[in-house]
Amino acid sequence: MNAILQFDHVCVEARDGNGAVTPILDSVDITVEAGEKFGIVGGSGSGKSTLLRIAAGVLSPGLHHTSGNVSTAGVSMLTVAPKVRQQMYGSSVALVAQSLGEALTSHLTVRAHFRDTLGRDVSDETILSSLDDAGLDGAKYLNRYPHQISGGERQRVLLALALVRSPSLLLLDEPTSALDVGIAADVLATIVRLQESRGFALVCVSHDIGVIGRVCDRVAVMSRGRIVEHGATSQVLTSPSDPYTRSLLASIPRLNVRIREPHASEQQPVVVVRDLTVIRSGSSRALDSINVEVGKGEVVGVIGESGSGKSTLLSVICGLIPSTSGSIHNANGFDLTTPLRDRPAAVLSEIQMVFQNPDDSLNPVRTVEQSLARYTHANREEVLAALDAVELSEQFLTRRPSEMSGGEKQRVAIARALLAHPQLLLLDEVTSALDVTVQASVVKMLASVQIATGMSMVIVSHDIALIASFADRLIVLRNGQVVEQGSAGDVIDSPSDPYTQHLVKLAKTNSF
């Protein structure tokens, strides 16, 4: 066997303007044989993307290679002349970067992208067969611009572009992180099919161990710039030896493991939604005749793919988006379609919402204490109690968002919502921007808050397993309509709607 990619004690560090040094890669050893499918899994900041970029000879600004050798297709990537490296791109090594939005040039058609790669005189047949291989009906896409094709299709175009010159090594950075589960599964199947028919070596980086499990034969687990464990995928996933790998695997939500016992709510509902329809931008219905009730102390999970209207539903319930028709009432019969500025303070604080992106949820110029107390008028003691409820110490009082991790920011955002003493807490994909291990701890924390306070919650997520482990009742949304609702156990074990069956099946193949 000959190695197509070899890392030999590679060390890379980051140096900032003040001379502070942070190790990014710490004595990394990797050997990938020709034709092999190799996976690298790890949380954000573990160095996995840096590793992949270095395999392609790219060292981001601010990073310094201090020792070790990187050899890609027999060429020492970090020392070779840039011209040689340029010639290798596409023909011996290809990299598909993570951000789908930026990887294609917005003013070039799909055909123009191929001409950029292969030269002006490339025939349409070559392009078509290449797109066809990637699972796209090429003729439809040749003249389209990147904004005219969906995320999954874009990923396929990128794959076709990367493979069109038959490289012997394909590097994939988070190939599915921006895609819905269903589309992600299809794209992964395409990747596996292409690899098997063409025999290139594949190195795939992901935070999602499920992705690696489905694609790769061998896997390396990274944490803080080190490879903590590597071996055959089946072995690492079933009998991990490193504590970090074990915590990573234990953090993955599973369909049949509950972190909070369900209980049926018989009390008066805190919010009643009747025939709610929302029409945005023209005539498309974001929500279509929705009927939902949330009981006191009940946790309702909302699942659906992107564009199904699940985030819109939350925004309408809390009053950030106006409804077009239908009614929303609280326990006392107050009309919740009233604009926010006309609501009494007591009604306002009844419903609070936590958003998806922790970086966007906190004002960057304010300390945690200022953020928590500004509108809730909470005193120091109440602020400390709220921080304690989200498992943050007193030290966080004076921190600013730039000094906190994503998980910490999200906890502060939750604490701020709790300080308003809501009866209903709306959680919009609150864990999707977080690492799996952090995600698990945040969900556990939310469960204990719910049990302690008895507040009602509506939790929206694309991750069915996560919701099923937490919610009493599930609502399945598709194209703005409720296709199924029922107790969490019933929906997961015996889904009646075909769409729900499809989603549950995908969730089952994703866990192992």
Add this chain to the structure above:
Amino acid sequence: MNISPQHRSTRIQIFVYCVLGFHAVVALIAPFLPLMPTDKQDSGAMLQGFSSAHWLGTDALGRDVLSRTLHGGRPSLAIAILATALSAVIGIALGSLAALAGGWVDEALSRLIDFLLALPTLILLLLIASFFGHDPFILIVTLGFMYAAPIARVARASTQVLLARDFVRVARLQGGRGVNILLGEVLPNVWRVVFTEIAMQFTWIILAFSSLSFLGLGASPPTPEWGLMIAEARSYMTINPTAVIAPIVMLASLVLAVQALVDRE
């Protein structure tokens, strides 16, 4: 290993800070330096070159060029600082209110901003200066309004972005309203973005005031002011070029240093 561009940029930065520090110190302490009085005419030593008595020579009236050059930034800086402060206040207020109000208010304020942007600045300044004379107060107010438009545009755009962010939505859910949100959540963040634009306007205002002086409508003789000095000395440029070059170097270094500084931000 490789020499990073960061080292070079720190060196440039230090240089820029030195230039700005030099200008600030000189403008502040010029009256206390052992220099000749700026208006002392020496009819026996007109248009002289370098000498131990006059390090940068003398101008057509025999006044010391060094002393006048070091004093020459004071009127421009004073007027530019006040006018920039005024334009920052007007621009941020106009832009952020337009974004917050939305609807027809936004439409009306945006057209006002467009109108200000479309005005031929220097010609209008000339017109106003020739009407009202050398009144620095009028000049500051005029400059403040005319240079507020670009700041307003940036403030409006960044306010719009900020209003859509989640922490503003949370503030609304927790009872924050209109101006409260504007002052508490938006403006502290707008300021970071608008600062660069304000610093740029500062340099344009300095240049505009010097241009006015050059045309005889800004500072009035015998005040030492760079634009005015250039205007006075250019006829004798072949005899004592330093009288023109010195104020040009001062003006150019100040403007370039401020622009280089905001480039770094």
